[in-house]
Every structure is written in C-alpha cells, then in structure tokens.
Amino acid sequence: MSLRIRPDLDTLPVYVPGKTFPGAVKLASNEVTEGPLPSVVDAIAAAAAGVNRYPDNGIVELTAALAKKLGVTEDEVQVGCGSVILCQNLITITSGPGDEVVFGWRSFETYPLATRVAGATPVQVPLTGDLTHDLDAMAAAVTDRTRLMFVCNPNNPTGTVVEAADLRAFLQKVPSDILVVLDEAYFEYLRLPESQAYDALELRREFPNLVILRTFSKAYGLAGLRVGYAISDPEVITALGKVHVPFSVSSVAQAAAIASLEAADELVARTDAVVAERTRVTDRLRAAGYRVPDSQANFVWLDLGEAAMDFARAGVDAGVVIRPFDGDGVRVTVTNAVEGDVFLAFAENWGGARA
Ligand code: PMP
Numbered sequence: 001m002s003l004r005i006r007p008d009l010d011t012l013p014v015y016v017p018g019k020t021f022p023g024a025v026k027l028a029s030n031e032v033t034e035g036p037l038p039s040v041v042d043a044i045a046a047a048a049a050g051v052n053r054y055p056d057n058g059i060v061e062l063t064a065a066l067a068k069k070l071g072v073t074e075d076e077v078q079v080g081c082g083s084v085i086l087c088q089n090l091i092t093i094t095s096g097p098g099d100e101v102v103f104g105w106r107s108f109e110t111y112p113l114a115t116r117v118a119g120a121t122p123v124q125v126p127l128t129g130d131l132t133h134d135l136d137a138m139a140a141a142v143t144d145r146t147r148l149m150f151v152c153n154p155n156n157p158t159g160t161v162v163e164a165a166d167l168r169a170f171l172q173k174v175p176s177d178i179l180v181v182l183d184e185a186y187f188e189y190l191r192l193p194e195s196q197a198y199d200a201l202e203l204r205r206e207f208p209n210l211v212i213l214r215t216f217s218k219a220y221g222l223a224g225l226r227v228g229y230a231i232s233d234p235e236v237i238t239a240l241g242k243v244h245v246p247f248s249v250s251s252v253a254q255a256a257a258i259a260s261l262e263a264a265d266e267l268v269a270r271t272d273a274v275v276a277e278r279t280r281v282t283d284r285l286r287a288a289g290y291r292v293p294d295s296q297a298n299f300v301w302l303d304l305g306e307a308a309m310d311f312a313r314a315g316v317d318a319g320v321v322i323r324p325f326d327g328d329g330v331r332v333t334v335t336n337a338v339e340g341d342v343f344l345a346f347a348e349n350w351g352g353a354r355a
Pocket of ligand 1: 030081082083084085108152156183185214215216217223226227228
C-alpha cells in the first residue's frame, strides 16, 4: 500500500522496553519491586469506583498539592501522562523542522526519538570519559537553531550527576531564551554531599528558562499509572497546557499521586533502603572487576563495551532481565537485597570480559 504517512518515520527505531518472563527477576526498567504504599493502594481502590466519569482535565487537586509541597505557584506546574509525554510536549512547544535539540549521549532514549518525531534535529553531545554530561561541550553546541536542551540528572542509564557549581556555570552560558530541561526522574534517590548538592527549585528562580521534570513512576512506584510533572515558568506551562491531550491523566493516577504525596515518610524509608542497596551492589561489582560509575539513581551502569549483549543474554539464562545497550554497557535496576543477590550471584560468576 502507498499511504500518505511521513516517509521520515521509516528510519525511526521503535522503542523496545526490556522483556520479561514468568519467574524472572526484572531489573530492566528502573521500577520498584514492591507495590505502591498501602495508603496509595486504598486511594487507587476508591478512585477505581468512579472511572465511569472522565477525570478532572484541569488536574486541579494534584496540581495544588504539588505546588504546595514544592513551594511554587499552581501556574508553575503541569502534570502529564508520565514525564515522557512532558518531554515530548516540551519538544512540541519549542521545536520543529530545522530546529535543534541538544542533549548528552548516552542518555534517555526518548530525547532523540521524540526530537525526530517532531521533525527536529537531535544534537547528541558525548558524555565525558567518566560518563557524566559534558556541560562545556553542550553549551558549545548551542547554535541559533537550538530550541531546547535536556540535562538528565542523574543520567539514565549511567547514574552519574552533574553537581551544583557545574550546573550553575552551564546555565549562565546558555542563552536565556533557550529552554533547559533538567530531567530529574530519579531525583528521590539523590544523596549528594552538601558541596555538590543543588536545589533545582532555587536554580529555577535564578534561571527562568529552566524546566524541572519529575515523575511518580520511579521512587513512588506508580509506573503503571503514568503520572509525571513539570515545574517551570508560567509561560512554558501555558504552552504545555495547549498541547496537553485532554483527559490523558486518569482519575486513578491523579488520586494515587495525591495519596503518594501524603506518604512522604514512607517514601523516604523506601528510597533510603534502595540507596543502601545501591552501595552494596556497586561495591560488590567493583570487587568482582566491573567498571561501575558512582550512581545517584535506582540503577547502576556496567561499562562492558562490546560484551554488553552477551552479558544480558547470559543474565536471561540465569533468570535476570537487565537492560543492555549494544556495544556500550548494561543498566541494572537496584531494588532489594533478595533480587540484588540473584543478580550478584550471576554477575560474580560470569566468565566474560568485565572492562
Ligand atoms: N526521564 C527519564 C530520565 C527516565 O528514565 C524516564 C523513564 N524511563 C522518564 C523520564 C519517563 O518516565 P515516566 O514517563 O514513567 O514518568
């Protein structure tokens, strides 16, 4: 058939998430293993009874709860159907054919894909040798066609972070009419020493072109409900509102997110446990000869180069599903000690080249 479908889509790769199978330990998608917090399960059940009605399209209650928690105004918050949609919508409101979107590479796979879906041009700036964003090179990559920049912090899939002073210096260099998205999908797992820590909300006051992206998918354990949010200047929020797909954040997702915000103490306990497990897994992998950068997220990166696919295939045979990036490395989600032990038993016994 010859249909009038955009021919440039032919060359776009399809996003393929990690596949799993019954009985496998799934460490491929940076999810939490435990279900949502008990109070959140109750809120989900209550909201389920009302799904014959459309959700609140204005997402009023959740937006107000987020604004209150974050100390911003409601017109500085946009909730979306997962932060991935907000990535896409930020590209939509800024970029089209001929425009450039700059980001580090390797990073979150949606950035190049969504940029190309918009018909814009991805500009991928290689990470430094220690697998962090090369902010100087990213600032130097800005042209008069640059419309948007992504800084994924901590970076998916390497877990590395750029610290406060570097981030501020970068923002000072980027022209103030270019939006810089600080994708903090893994924000809740950050445990930086004071000298390196940054407060994105404070930075945003200094740099109004900064957009912060966060999600309920990771630390809050609501990946299946699809809810994330952007914090930015009201001008950006107004534009995001125009491209927001009506009713795309379900009533169940809204209720679960509100209940999650009310369970802050339990959330901290859960993230603390993952952070402790992250240290244990990193230490053990390094002791076994793997190159693993310090991670500030709920996953670790094994810098395996050409051995990445072999390692992941052997993992599947051992009942562990992890995320390989061909020719580069593998990303392994950190969850709890039981699953961590299954992965470590496999990794410590793997016979292939480790670095
Ligand atoms: N940003 C980053 C860096 C991510 O890793 C992910 C999920 N893999 C997302 C955004 C999107 O998350 P969600 O759509 O579930 O909110």
